[in-house]
Amino acid sequence: MHAEPTTFRDTPCIRLHADGANALVALHGAHMLSWIPADGRERLFLSERAVFDGQAAIRGGVPVIFPQFAERGPLLKHGFARTTPWTFHGIDDDAALFELAEDGTRFPGWPHPFRARLRLHLDATRLSVTLEIANTGDEPFAFTAALHTYLRVADIANVTLEGLQGCDYEDSANGGTLHREHNYEVTFDGEVDRIYGDVVAPLAVIDGNGTLAIEQEGFGDVVVWNPGASLCARIADLAADDWRRFVCVEAAQVVQPVVLAPGERWAGMQRLG
Template sequence: MSDPVPGLVQRETFRGQPCIRLSARNGDTALLSLHGAQVLSWVAQGRERLYLSPDAVLDGHAAIRGGIPLCFPQFNQRGPLPKHGFARTLPWLHMPAGGSDALACVCLELTDNPATRAWWPERFAAHLAVSLGDGSLRVQLAVRHTGKADDRPWNFTTALHTYLRVDDVERTLLDGLDGCARWDALTDARGVQQGPVRFAGEYDSVFSAPAAPLHLHDGAHHLQITQSASLCNTVVWNPGAGLSARLADLPPDGYRSMLCVEAAQIDQPVALAPGQQWQGWQELRVGPNG
């Protein structure tokens, strides 16, 4: 096998679905599905950093369990649309994107069409850009109101629903949320996070996003997680044993190998007038010890 070409972007098929593979100059790779504009894999320093359920359904219709699903234009069930919106269950178009010796980049586009208007009448263009560097992965969403000047404004909520692979979630520690406002979705309790986040059983909380990066400590492995100021929430989720056993597309013990750390904008919906645009991103970077 030849050495990877810096900034290489290739089309391929993964489990029957059209995908794009990015390769960085150091051999890191990322795999992006055109279905849902969803990153399915990120291998950095020889280790898979994202969790893709072995029971995930890849049929070109269903939501894919794992990787980095895109929630748009609705987060969860906070509105009348299907759970987490429709963007993750529709095909996206591959658009030209710039790159460099240091980065491999790809951009996908979804615009309003009969399928989207069956759920949501708004005129929009969404672009998802993925940039792969040596030890880093950035996913950026840009949304534009493409209606006429006299059209009404509309709003949306969104999240980059990142599934991170861990060796054992119960031995994993997430640092950097100390002092952040927290809503516990399981108990409907509000408070302030004290110290690092640890996991024992089902966990589902929405935080005010910190200004500084988060640090995921997974045994000897370390990942830095940063998000743009335009995404004002951080969602942390693990289904625990009970819910994991009830999810058809997740193995009963799947919860042990994953932790969702999501860059989100849900407490305050984004409002766009015709011609206006919003963008937000999340960046993952391998720590000094890998």
């Protein structure tokens, strides 16, 4: 793998190349904007209305959610990692390494020193994204996290997600009610916003005649989201029909927060391909 600095919409980025595949990562949030395997087909969805001002979260790609998922805590929605500049530390053990390290004084409501690292590994057909969190302070802290992956699809009406049968889930689109997934395939008809717990099976996104395999380690949960037509029309950085072109399948640790003692480290990985 090799890397080169570049820009996208005036935002500093790193372009990664390996085995005929390439990826584009913004330093703002260590946010992956594009992943194109060797077959030349873009696999991530990035909204044409995404804001690139160095402040706002970027709509699409792979936002890094830390240290808080959604509104489950005192911080702003989805925490601060996705809206903070990260540092690129080059290629380490054949993976691109990005880092965010703070002493606990920068972010209101988060008085905990930490080091976050994002490792990205590419080959011709697969992408692995690993989030590592280390407690560099003197007190324990708890956090939730996710890789909020937006997968590009041809038409959500023809998309199914396999591998979640038997998992319990929280239906965030309907007041957080609890259910068990009895269907072999999850389909998308209207808004879907679910947090599946204790996910162990590999997943597969079936998009027409194509299949994308998804695996994860370290993360215990999977968040599945598509806004549907009604909600999408109210989201400023999405076009009215963008809901047809993506599904979010997020490796997450939400149901049971991670507690790190001083000096401890946690890692979670999502592999696509």
